[in-house]
Structures are given as C-alpha cells and as structure tokens.
Amino acid sequence: MNKYKILAIYLAIILFTIAVVDSGITVHFRQWLRIQIPNLDKLGHFLGMGILVFLLLNAFAKEKPKTRIILIILFTISLATMEEFSQKLLQYRSFQLWDLAANYLGILSFSIAFLLIKLSKNLKLLESLIINNKPTTP
DSSP states (O other), rough: OOOHHHHHHHHHHHHHHHHHHHHHHHHHHHHHHHHOOTHHHHHHHHOOOOHHHHHHHHHOOOSSSSHHHHHHHHHHHHHHHHHHHHHGGGGGGOOOOOHHHHHHHHHHHHHHHHHHHHHHHHHHHHHHHHHHHHHHHH
16 A cells, blocks of 8 residues: 555544544443543544654655755644644633643654654665665665
C-alpha cells in the first residue's frame, strides 16, 4: 500500500477519533468499562500527534526537505493547538495544558525519530559510496 493511502487512512482515523471523543461518548464508555488509568489520554495525545507528524514527514518531505520538514512540523503544531483550544467550546471536553504539552512532545519526539532515520539512511548510503564505491538505495 503506498504511503499516501496509509496517510489518508490515518487522517480518517484521526478525524473519526476526534469526532467520537469530542461527542462525549468516550466519557460514558470509560465509565462503563471501569477504566480508571490516570492520564491515559496523554498517551493518546502523544501517539496521535507523533504518528501524524511522522507520516506527514514521510509522505511529503522528499522534495525540498528542509522547507517541507519545517512547514509540516509547524502545520502539525498548529493543528494540535487549534484542536486543543477548540475543546473550550465543547460540553464534554475541556482545554488542558498537559494535553497540549503531550501533543507537542509527541510531535517533537516523532520528528526527531524521522530525522534520525533519514540521517541513518544517508550515512549508510555515504558509507557504501566510500567503502564499496557502489551506491545503494536508502
């Protein structure tokens, strides 16, 4: 499956998840399941925004990588900020600074992971060129 389809599926899942959570259904569902894990939602914020930025970077940062990486990270930060502040308008949701911090930490962590993977591939290619004088595809 190509990365654009994966990205589209992931974005659809994110939008569906936001719609379900913002509707208040999860409050009753968690009570019904008797799930009482403190700050479990912070993990969701961290992973959700982290995976989103990673997929966006992987899909769109091939051409003009420096510019696109910066724009994608700024876009994801803006999206996370707007989504969290929009919760002030919803009955079943509330703005929490720690949720926003978890969003930002996820974006930062997964962006760094993307850059390290990209650097690792570039170093392997460079090493291959120097040692074997044969290029390999990253």
